[in-house]
Amino acid sequence: LAVAGLFGLGAPWSTPAGGYFLNVWQTKQGLPENAITAITQSKDGYLWLGTYSGLVRFDGMRFVVFDNNSTPELRGSRVTALYEDEGGGLWIGQETGWLACYKDGRFTILDAAVGGKSRRLFAMGVDEDGDLWTLDHQGVIVRQKDSLPVVPPPGTAAGQVAFAIDSAHRLWVARQGKLSRLDHGRLVLNPLGERGDMYVQGICASRAGGLWVASEGRLRKWREGKGFDDLGPAPWGLSGLTVFSEMQNGLLAAGTVESGLFLDVSSTNFLHFDRDNGLQNWIRSLCQDREGNLWVGAGSAGLVALRAAKVETVNPTNHWQGHTVRSVIPTAAHELWIGTEGAGIYRLAGKDWHQFGEEAGLSNSFVWSVSQDSQGRIWAGTFEGGVFIRSQDRFERVPGLEDLRAAVTAVLHSSNEVTWIGTGNGLLRYEKGKVTAYGETEGLIKPQVRTIAQDADGTVWFGMFGGGLGRIRDGSVRQFLPSDGLSSDSVQCLKVEPDAIWIGTLDAGLNRLKNGRFASITRKNGLSDNVICDLQEDNTRHLWISSHAGIMRLSRDDLDRCADGATNWVPCLTYGDGEGMPTLECSGGMYPAGCKTSDGRLWFPTSRGLVAVDPTEIKKNLLPPRALIEDFLVDGKSQTEAGSAVLPAGRRIEVAPGKHRFEFRYTGLSFTDPEKVQFKSFLEGLDSRWTEPVSSRFVPYPYLPPGDYTFRVLACNNDGIWADQSASIGFRVHPQLWQTWWFRTLAGTAGAGLIAGSVLVATRRRMKLKFERLEHQRAIERERTRIAKDIHDDLGASLTRITLLSQSARAELNDPAAAGDLDRIYDTARELTRAMDEIVWAVNPRHDTLDSLATYLGRFAQGFLATADIRCRLDVPMQLPGWPLTAEIRHNLFLAFKEALHNAVKHAQTGEVRISIVIDEAGFSLRLEDFGRGFEANGWQRSTFDPARPGAGNGLANMRERLAEIGGRCDIKSGPGDGTTIVFVVPVRIAMA
């Protein structure tokens, strides 16, 4: 690991140290407690944590706690040690001396007490004979099978214990600073041939054989038959080590009680993490996962991940006063000049920072643009404060532009002493005090300039928010808008090349303008984000694009092929949380919003500091994650076996008939950037292929016809590396009585063949239709979601505008006739919005549930009755079954319900309407009681016209029809003076259809 530095100097600005960054999880993220006593990664890939509030399993996203309450067989919750044996048994040592073993989802408990005395377990290990030993905090080591205690002789460092298992499976103990070894259960004193009084602070095994020994303030390596190598003084001095281990890179990690963690320790170098750079000083536990992430339990800091960053964050000591970084440029003198949103300008020279603010002459501290002209002077464009030039350590207004107060968003210096200045209302050409403006008066539409570039011919290109792309060639101006093929009217950044221009937009990805034609590349083509903040090219033909989803790296050739139409997919590597980005949100919309320094590094301003990437150091995470199916829910019920935390392995799960909600919950064990882990799944027996990758960790299925199924899931890691092996679970959905062969046989032999046969044919046809429908269902659902979204977004926005405009206009109007018209426009638009609301609700598959129906009807009734000044009472069970309801059912029910409400308001003359939903085995019923004056219920069927209730007969007939249409029933009970009760009965069979 290279200690990162700017231009070869030390790196005081990068936190916490040496290219590592921290992520922290605490109780608010789901840990039961912030003190982590032990950490280990099991062979299946989970991270296991010990706390005083239980054992915790972590998959990168979710903590699952096993404690005294959830898992009584643990006998306690105070975990002090963890160890996994070769056979995959996880041993859990507790403070009370109980020793639990977790294997295949089940816990067994052993007592590690000796002579009735409980022991606080410190470590466990299996020796060269396959026997398990437990070590307690007194330094006494006990063989579990026969409770044989071995008491190594103590040294003088009271309270200190160290433990190691070497590559030959021999156990080593340093008790109170004195080292011993166990050979086949026998104690070996002074095992290294060392002096009997040597003070040993820590020991750990080396993968290459031998033992690392921290002793008497020095670091030593001991090899069998070769003795000691002295590697010099140890950075931790004479402190006892709480953790000590060799990492994947062969270097050492060591933790102490009072002075933090030492990392990458070799004879010449080390990194130090403690309270001063984000960790705490008491290191309790440490584990490196297989991807190389370091997991640390420190004091009460929670779970801390230390990872090597691919992105370096550069911050001055005052951290930009908490402000966003906006703009950055390098100078020939190896300085960086950085503009910020509220903290003025910073200059970084070597490792020296200097800040320039209002006291240096800037009109305000919102600096959106920094630049350097051909004479080497620094220019600063401020937000609504004009533009400045640095002279000595002062910033002064630019001659000829003293009165400029617009937002200066971009400054570009041409080679011929011409400076182009982008402002909120146009582009300025500045030459020796003379200013030419290109703005609305010059014919530009919405000329809010955000970026400027110039090509080799001297043509100036500029991007605008709202005004698209502008071009000034030989003094004439041309504007390109979406009507010309640009994918957005807001352009944030430009990259000019001899034969093409790359255009980054605010909201619609990347565009390429070549031979007069625009081609766009967006998220649909593989980009991680459509907000393009800046474009920089490295020395290997890759574009680095800062965005609101981190920094993307794309091959120029891939981009060209995609823009040419030869492909529609661009492989995209994204640097985000897992690579050390302090935020995913880069700064854009000003120029320059990124730069390249002479050492090849690329720099981007973000809302949480300035970041740098070294394009020559691309390290992919090549370890594909294992996918694991954690649970299978049928109608909400977990299929894990009693007393087990996992699904039964290697055995088919049997599902009783008539179940209609299936859900698989799974995880993918990659810890480098768990939010970027993606999954593909495949239900054999239903799906015909793998799904598209998704990040969600569960997948529901509404209904599955009887048959055998296998659910498979695959995971990929943060860099898109997919595992070869899928996790799978097999299950059988059993048929209903009439779906079984013996029913058919029985029906045949009983001579009822004809009837049974026709039932069978009908059933089979229905099942087939159902099956086909299921296959189409997903596609249709996607389409419905899209339609709902379109209606919602487009029509909704326009209707809102109409209501607002008509109200505004109404307020300014004195003409009563026109005002009346406006009121009608307003009312119509509101009515239309309400109607659209109903359509959106009916169409969106998200609402295909009884709960959503209940919520919607309740809300509608309340609004409707409130305007009529009638009390509304709702009686709906809080938890409703998860029956899927089709849009058709919901729509018809809603219209019938509306009709019923309408009747109640219009005819019942009541003060209260009660609405209830009742669930029974047959299905559900929706009941509406009005306690009003009622009517002669028997009459309605004969007469379509009731003089007392004009139109009522028609309304009631409508309701019956609507219910019949969805296979339900409408019961009406009423009598003069008795009020009216209308019940819509919907059988489950229908609800599930």
Next chain:
Amino acid sequence: MSRKLYTQPIVSIAVSIIEDDSQARQILSDWIRRAEGFRLVSQHGSAENALASLPKEAATVVLTDINLPGMNGIEAVRRLKPLLPNAQFVMLTVYEDADHIFQALTAGATGYLLKQTPRPELLAALKQVHSGGSPMTSNIARKVVQSFQQRPALSVAADAELSPREREVLDLLARGYLYKEIAESLEISLPTVNTYIRRIYEKLHVRSRAQAVAKYAHFPLGSPALDQPAS
């Protein structure tokens, strides 16, 4: 007495608007600007912009669209609420989609308004929110009850659970009672009902933060499995 009232400073409500439709934003801004007792501190066209500048502004009520391009209004509230703990967030929405509104409320909002709301009603609602009012409808109450019934996968502090009285208020709301009917039936004052509701909102925020991890894991909370978060 009247003199004393007269000399009391006129409290003006500092409003910020987040709305991507520039015309709608303009009109709403004008309404606020011209209304007595209100002050428009800023208007933003996107959540991203609002995130960058709102913390510097002294808005006491933030009126935000739910459906914004880029980061949506719900996420904006989730991020802004910790930065502006004293500001009240009111969501603006075209349709009364209970799921979206509920999500916004768990994120930190204390109310919502339909975009078609007439000007006087909109201003009245903002005043109410500013003075401690906490609007909640029966369908939202239902979702709140469901969410609190869900046994959290993670430990949630006891003070984030509902008190029995709060639970009563919620139950009545879910059953269709209006605020004044609740006040009558529980024999408490109308402001007390408002206080209960506001406290319920605060507990909802606390829980939602505690469950953020589960949420990011996309395990549905308090909703049927099919009810995935809207894209």
